[in-house]
Amino acid sequence: MARVMTAPASSPSSPSSSWRRRPWVRWATPLLIVAVLAVLPLVGTEFQNETLARIGVFAVAVLGLNVVMGYTGQVSLGQIFFLGFGAYVTAYGVSQDWNIVLVFVLACLLPAAAGLLVALAAARLGGLAIAMVTIALPIVGVPLAKRLNEYTGGSQGLSARFAESPEGSGLYDDQWTLYLVIAIGGVVFLLTHFLVRGKYGRAFAIVKGNENVAASMGISPYRYKVLAFTIASAIGGVSGFLYMLVIQYTSPETMSFGHSIELLAAMVIGGAASIVGSLLGGAFYVLVPQLTNQVDASLTALLQGAILLVVLFVLPGGLASLPRALTRGRRRLRAGRGPAAPPTTPSSTPGSGTAAEQPETERQGHA
Amino acid sequence: MAAELTLQDVSLQFGGIKVLQDVSFAVEPGQIFGLVGPNGAGKTSLFNCISGHYKPTAGTVRIDGTEVQGARPATLAKHGLARTFQHPALQLHETVLENVLLGAHTRLPGGALEWAVRLPRTWRAEKALRAEALELLERNDLGWAAHLPADELSHGLHKGVELCRALLMKPRLLLLDEPAAGLPHAEVETLIATVRRLRTDDDITVVIVEHHMGLIAALTDRVVVLDHGAKLMEGTAAEAQSDPRVIEAYIGKDAADDAA
Ligand SMILES: Nc1ncnc2c1ncn2[C@@H]1O[C@H](COP(=O)(O)OP(=O)(O)O)[C@@H](O)[C@H]1O
């Protein structure tokens, strides 16, 4: 009986999903993305390139947060600490004239090690306790950065420039910087994209969904929480390296608790447990203040809060879930048309609601 | 390679409530063993004690002679124990196939870094286990549902998906908690056939909690009857069905379930 019932519901979904499975779409899509990214830095103005580079930085930070929170379901309020840590390691390494590859590796590994230590202790505590421990990170991080002024420059902070465009490349600095962000960020996104599929993606998802089931599948919830937290910290460190590359200055303010919450809001708005959502989250994090600052800087927090509320109510999966929400709405609309009128009305509401949401975000993009 | 399961004087308490009292029995390798009793008798709790989700207050649980009470469920799963849950909790937005593939976890090689760089051996293993999962679904009459999201299936079919997920682990000891509850008659026949095939094709020990006495009679070599957390009797399914104490336990508390 269930077979009969599910058959009609599934058939409308197959045409829309099957074109994605066609072989030419599967190899043409990555090629197209690479081509666009390769040309992008060459066509924009300096300001546009700098904006894109900053979006890249925070997209990576949001991606890290997504690994531990979106995919594994562990609330982390301290992601900004790892960005700050990575930025300080980078600034210090550059000031000491260390090899830049070594600096990059350290900016990745030291935050990862710190994350591992925190997670080993925090993941023992269930649920909300992890969130509480992670709050402590930026709260401890800011005064620590002020105190260790031998390494951090104290309240003044540190600046470092290490991304001048190589001679003979014919590129402006902003173009070269954007290329570096795209290359490094692109690799991190690709690796994460692979990781959250298959064995580890399923394991993270079941730790988020049901720890008892996870354990009965041989997946230790504790170990996978620690793993996800450590990976998130490492990615946070990479975003800190990129932060120094693009912004060239860091201070204790970089890792303030408020920024951590903004990062979290950006993840929710972009889309939890979504690769594309991380990119959208980075764009949100950078573009909203940029736009509101032109009008009135005090509007930023208000607007961020308002967008967060709208997304939570209208599109809980974040902006990245918009296409799926639209498809579902349309499918439900079509399915509801047959038997009775009532189902049509409520099922059309999310569709029209999300459609009304879309121009709003687009308008901001064009403004 | 089928596992031997021995319980000795297993007791479990929550606060002052005695959920299990001195339960002892032995399941020989390759046996299909029934665990019956009215609702609230402690069957699921006993499963939780075996699978490591609960730690017994007293007594020992041995798998192949090794004491495992207090071991973590993930550790036991790696050593060949698989179980299903009375109330299956599938990943509802994922496809049925992805849900079943979760059972492949311990059989898939490679660490996080290897999966992140998509080392050939990782996706080759994934592909092979995907084929195996599809075959399992096919054999359990669920092949048609492989690519549907789990939330489009009925509750009864979720049990079938969960069984496939457990089987993909290639366990040596399988605990099934009310696998036939909510299944239409035809699907119960399929389930019986599946478990029978396990006995002939796979080297595996099975313990089944079930109210469906037809299924218990058709499948099990031996049963233990629990009532109020204590062992009431042990014997064949036929002996249990005709035992006056068992009938009383059921009629006294839960005649409806017995009839079902
Ligand atoms: N985690 C728990 N905390 C408190 N009581 C529990 C817990 N798990 C089970 N019980 C109690 O143990 C008894 C047996 O439950 P259960 O094992 O589910 O029985 P059955 O599976 O035979 O229906 C019930 O009275 C139940 O309330």
Ligand SMILES: [Mg+2]
């Ligand atoms: Mg039960």
